[in-house]
Amino acid sequence: QVQLVQSGGGVVQPGGSLRLSCVASGFNFRIYGMHWVRQAPGKGLEWVAFTRYDGSDKSYGDSVKGRFTISRDNSKNTLFLQMNNLRAGDTAVYYCASNGESFYDQYFKHWGQGTLVTVSS
Amino acid sequence: EIVLTQSPGTLSLSPGERATLFCRASQRVRSSYLAWYQQKPGQAPRLLIYGASNRATGIPDRFSGTESGTDFTLTISRLEPEDFAVYHCQQYGTSPWTFGQGTKVEIK
Numbered sequence: 267q268v269q270l271v272q273s274g275g276g277v278v279q280p281g282g283s284l285r286l287s288c289v290a291s292g293f294n295f296r297i298y299g300m301h302w303v304r305q306a307p308g309k310g311l312e313w314v315a316f317t318r319y320d321g322s323d324k325s326y327g328d329s330v331k332g333r334f335t336i337s338r339d340n341s342k343n344t345l346f347l348q349m350n351n352l353r354a355g356d357t358a359v360y361y362c363a364s365n366g367e368s369f370y371d372q373y374f375k376h377w378g379q380g381t382l383v384t385v386s387s
Numbered sequence: 388e389i390v391l392t393q394s395p396g397t398l399s400l401s402p403g404e405r406a407t408l409f410c411r412a413s414q415r416v417r418s419s420y421l422a423w424y425q426q427k428p429g430q431a432p433r434l435l436i437y438g439a440s441n442r443a444t445g446i447p448d449r450f451s452g453t454e455s456g457t458d459f460t461l462t463i464s465r466l467e468p469e470d471f472a473v474y475h476c477q478q479y480g481t482s483p484w485t486f487g488q489g490t491k492v493e494i495k
Contacts, residue, residue, distance in 0.1 A: 311424075311432065311475055311486040327483050361431055372479035373422035375443070377431035 268292040268376045270362050275381030282352050282385070288345040288362030288378050296320075296340040299365030301374060302347045304358035304383075314360070315347065318369065329355070352385045359383075389413055389478050393487035399495040406463040408490045410476035417480030419454055423461045424475045426489075432475060436461065466492070 274286040286302070302314040315326045315336040324336055335348040345362050359382050363374035390413040400406055410421070419439040424432035434443040436452040439459060449464040463470055471494050476487040 310488045311477070313477075313484040313486070325482060366437060370418075370420075371437065372420070372482075372484055373434065373437045373477060374424070374432070375434055377433070380431050 268364075270364070270376055270378035272360075272362055272378040272381045275360065275383050277384045277386060278352055279387050280353060280385055283348070283350045284352065284383060285349070286347040286360055286362075286381060286383070288347075290343045290345070290364070293364070293376070295343040299369060299372075300336075300338060300345045301363045301365065301372075302334075302336060302345075303361045303363055303374060303377075304356075305361070305380075306355075306358040309358075312358075316365070316372065317345070349383070352383075354385050357383060357385050388483050389416065389481050389485050391476050391478060391485055391487035393474075393476060393490045395490060396488075397491045397493060399493050400466055401495045402466050402468055404466050406466055406470070406492055408461040408463075408474055408492070410459040410461070410487050412457040412459070412478060414481075415457055416459075416478045420478060420480035421452075421454065421459050422477045422479065423450075423452055424477065425470075425472045426475060427472045435474075463492075 269291045271289045301316045317324045317336045333351045337346045359380040361380045362378040364376045366373045392411045394409045421439045423436040426432040439454040440452045453460045473489045473491045
């Protein structure tokens with residue numbers, strides 16, 4: 267059974283930093299691309315970042331480029347999102363999600379439970 | 388970026404009825420790379436359809452997806468009580484991957 271278990275959310279002041287984690291089990295994590303997707307309160311979904319299965323290729327949404335960094339540790343089946351210089355507009359539930367079967371299948375097959383990040387003074 | 392517009396915003400139907408949800412792309416979606424997700428309150432989204440018409444593993448066959456040019460449709464043939472939720476479309480043909488704003492299917 268596939269599981270993506272997230273941790274690391276919380277309340278942070280504007281300009282602060284936070285790191286999210288996502289531990290995978292039940293599938294071969296090291297051969298799948300992984301994403302972060304977020305959802306502001308009462309709003310729709312927004313893709314945030316992607317990393318290829320081996321971390322060799324990464325991409326970001328324009329709203330987080332230069333501030334967020336996606337990474338992974340395949341030896342620990344763990345995905346990370348380092349978020350720096352946080353803004354009020356980054357307040358959202360953040361989800362990790364696995365990629366489809368191939369690199370080009372950039373849909374979100376399995377999802378974590380979500381973790382709330384609140385940026386507020 | 389490709390803008391996806393979902394309609395209607397809210398669909399009020401009774402169990403057993405047919406639901407038809409629309410997702411229009413601002414430009415052609417490469418290789419039919421469009422997915423649909425279901426999301427219930429307080430839960431993560433769940434993948435229903437990928438490649439415009441392929442059901443994900445474990446998804447009942449009352450869910451189906453079609454494509455016509457830049458218009459995509461998700462049909463639920465007969466609504467079950469557990470189908471009342473918000474549905475999102477997403478394109479993954481052109482980066483950045485984008486979502487529609489969602490359609491809420493509520494009990495009439």
